[in-house]
Amino acid sequence: MRFSRAFFPTLKEAPSEAEVISHNLMVRSGMIRRVAAGVYSLLPLGLRVQRKVEQICREELARAGAQEVFLPTLNPAELWQRTGRWDVYGKELIRLQDRHGRDFCLGPTHEEIVTDLVAREVRSYRDLPQNLYQIQTKFRDEIRPRFGVMRGREFTMKDGYSFDRDEHAAEESYAQMVEAYKRIFQRCGLSFTVVVADSGAIGGSFSHEFMVMADTGEEGINVCESCGYSANSEKTPVNISLPETPGATLEKVHTPGVHTVDEVYTFLKLPAEQVTKTLLFTADGSPVASVIPGHRELNEVKLKNVLDATELFLADAPTVEKLSGAAVGFAGPIGLEGVRIIADDCLEGRGGLVVGANETDHHYTGAEEGRDFEASAFADLTVAEEGDACPDCRKPLTVRRGIEVGHVFKLGTKYSETLEATYQDEDGGTKTIFMGCYGIGIGRTVAAAIEQNHDKDGIVWPMPIAPFQVDIIQANMTDAKCREESDKLYAALQSSAVEVVLDDRDERAGVKFKDADLIGFPYKVIIGPKGLKEGQLELKSRRTGETEFIPLENAAGIISARITEEIETAGSS
């Protein structure tokens, strides 16, 4: 590509929309442009990088035996109604109607479509296993799109699905996909961690997330430095040990205008651990109260799992007032009628607690579980925090931030049952197919790669996903020899299949250097009068900043050998 003819609209100034570095650099380097909130156009440079990530996925998935398909974006409502997700998915699902008024949605994921497809075609155990994937545009009407392509409403995803005879075989497929994913992210030049995750709305019995460590990540990860345990903070089991409190008597105290836990313990001059908070929810239509220690955060995912609820909403103010008979801020478990109470494990039989009194401006002190109120169930309900004990080795956990770039789920028979994906086994009996599903956010992987590979001047692409491998900089546009040698090298590199840009713009060298660094070409070749006098050109590495002088003869051979070697190293390390 000749830079003078290329559509590489770089920007000197940071666009006001960009909040995180990857977003900023993707816009500045001319990879993307915003069309609407969470909706982006990919420009040539952005598309080239995305295609490389896609290609790496294709190669590794092929190696793992998966086959590529292409499923429709436009999904009929009927399939989604059969699995119940037409209702469960909520506002995130973009719905529309055709001219006849039939309901459709734009696929946010494709379990329904692919399971239905397999259900129709697979008859016998001889047809299994199957592993199908696609790379396709997904639509999720995110509550708050942000950070450029990191959380968009329309985005490219690699989603794959495995179909096996039984649980054991499904676990083998799962393990194979985990290995494929590791290779994919490694080849993309990412430093990542695999963590235990919650399976969320997609459902299933267990799952792992592939997290790229970055401070701008939206996910909290618990890591144990000593035994290597790592999990999404939503998933990490927590065992809170509360200090012993001697038996106290129940006493109602006047706490005017004291709503929050912080206000309560400050007002009462008691340790935060003694204060509890009671949060009221609506779970699948019935009221539920969760009671946890005040200094902790409720983990809504855990609560939802304990309740086995499909829909869990925090009660709004009018509901809280109706249930507790008090203003918001004074709900408590004592005398709460008609509400299921779920308390954190650590509160079982515990005394000396401060709880809301279900009366505006009042709390109880000295409350005791089992004596003054009774929880209908106990569970681990809180979010793991820095310093909590590792569930495996009991050493303190560290909290880190990560970007979720991949997620694998063991689905079991959740979709195959409702969509009747069955097969006839050797013994002649009808059995349900065991499924797994596997996703990679392609655009998010690109953004994550930038988060991990940049400096003050711009992007520093890992060789395997760089949009181009080499940028030839003609350092002096008036020098005929310089132009001639640049053209020669450009042609030579092209015939060696090197992805090369020739910066032949009528600009000063400084402008070309700045753009090259911003876009992040792994190598710059500088051809100027200085080196040419010696019969040399300069090869400068973006990553190390080191410059080598190489002879003009066979420069293309040297450069292309270098690039090949770097790509192979990334694939095998």
Added chain:
RNA sequence: CGGGGCGUGGCGCAGUCUGGUAGCGCACCUGCUUUGGGAGCAGGAUGUCGGAGGUUCAAAUCCUCUCGCCCCGACCA
């Protein structure tokens, strides 16, 4: 959906409070000079001031409505 903020040339912004000639930097075009880390000089082009309605002799500026975008939150009782 709640709170906050912003919509002015391609990009980044000033001007709005206190109504009266639309302005700056970068980018862009022309010419000359310059040519190894975002050049200099000279000249030039580019605006329905997000949209609609209203107030006024007069609206980017005041009022009403509306659309879009960004940030925080959307659970911490």
